[in-house]
Amino acid sequence: MKPSVKPQNPNFSSGPCSKRPGYDVNALSLETLGRSHRSSLGKAALGEACSKTAELLGLPEGYRVGVVPASDTGAVEMALWSMLGARPVDVVHWESFGSGWYSDITKQLKLDDARSITADYGQLPNLDDVNFDHDVVFTWNGTTSGVKVPDGDWIADDRTGLTICDATSAVFAMEMPWEKLDVVTFSWQKVLGGEGAHGMLILSPRAVERLENYTPAWPLPKIFRMTKGGKLIEGIFKGATINTPSMLCVADYLDALNWIESLGGVSAAIKKSEDNLAVVEAFVAENDWINFLAAEKATLSNTSICLTLDATADQVKAMVKLLDSEGVAYDIGAYRDAPDGLRLWGGATVEKADMEALMPWLAWAYQEVTA
Incomplete structure (x- = not known):
């Protein structure tokens, strides 16, 4: 028989995802609208987006959080273009987004020492094949396959390469072993039900060291540049964004973070x-x-x-x-x-x-x- 009770909220999309329960756009704090993102008010809101993210996630000392352009995709590309090439790279992929990173690494960056460790949809590759003397690029959760890594036990504590993790559908939904992750990216419109077009980039001290001591062989677009004069541009991770963000989206993100805090x-x-x-x-x-x-x-x-x-x-x-x-x-x-x-x-x-x-x-x- 046809059921009589429907979901109160029928939004089961995997991105953009459902807004939080009880969401009301009229409840957003909108004093930043119409103001420069470079104003003290704008920087404070963007800075809070970074600091509150770090606080709620329980990031280790020295990890930095920044708001960057172009959603999770932009955050991943910033990491790939800025950090790869110093070592061989293992790309662990088992669905479309991870495979996209492998394609960019081999066809756009044209790295000839990139190794594909892959599996079909529904499967996870053999993680024992990963060489942690290489840089390692992987998704924590395969958004298009429904397959995630079970934990971080497979990641070597004594790695010499960087771990670059696309975690857009995992952050705030799965346990993350932060000490084993050097670069983590996610976007607001996934687990938090936020708005699109902005990405979050988390860097470990090891990732910062790579940025400050390695210069890629290729030119970097302005929106990918995270260093100046061989030093990290710290402002990016304190609310001084590379390009102009939507302050309405920032207000929406802060609302989502407050909701996470209210849950416990x-x-x-x-x-x-x-x-x-x-x-x-x-x-x-x-x-x-x-x-x-x-x-x-x-x-x-x-x-x-x-x-x-x-x-x-x-x-x-x-x-x-x-x-x-x-x-x-x-x-x-x-x-x-x-x-x-x-x-x-x-x-x-x-x-x-x-x-x-x-x-x-x-x-x-x-x-x-x-x-």
Whole structure:
């Protein structure tokens, strides 16, 4: 039978992701609008975005946080273009975004000592193959495959290369071993449900040392430059952004950080996300026509929950369209490069009750399109 209860919030998109529960744009602190981002007021707001991020994440002493252009993509590219080339690089990738970084490293930077350590969708590469005398580029969570690294135990404490981690769908949703990560990037529109176009770049002291002691062989665009006269431009990590940010988006991000703090911090946000995954796990266990794309439970993402169905590609598309037309779930089709299926966002801005309400609708829609 057709379910009678719909999710109160049908936004299950994997990016931009659902706004936080209770979000009200009228509650944002907007005194920065119409003011220069270089004013004391603007710098203070941007500085707070950096310092509060570091505080909530519990970053180690000496780690720096900066607001940078062009979302997570911009933050990753800044790191790749500014730091790679000093050592060989291992690129660990198992879905489209990680594969994109490998393509940029080999086709744009044209590094001939780049090694691909890869696996198909649903699988995780053999992490024992990584050489930590090399720089290492990887995603913590494969947003388009629903496969994450299970922990940071595979990362060598005595590494001589840098670890460069794209963590856009993991930060604020998964435990991160910060001491093992030299560069971490994420964007506001993922786990925090913020707005797009801005990225966050976290640097360890080892990453700063690389920036100050290595000059790439290629020219760097202005928005990638983090040093001047051989020294880190510290202002970037204190609120003096490279280019003009949206102060409305900054206000929105600060609202999201305040919400995380009100929950009880990052651990509470992680728990909310894990509870959402548990709902889907129970549903999959009860229905033999739906499965996780991730092959191993230890690698199962609690944010980008990717599912395969015993259905044709056209049937899956019809199911996605049907749930959209019913106002039950928006934007839940698999990523365009991924295998056919569903992708449900399970980050902390999604309420467990909404995930629970969605499950009977998945069963109904499947029966409708496959009958």
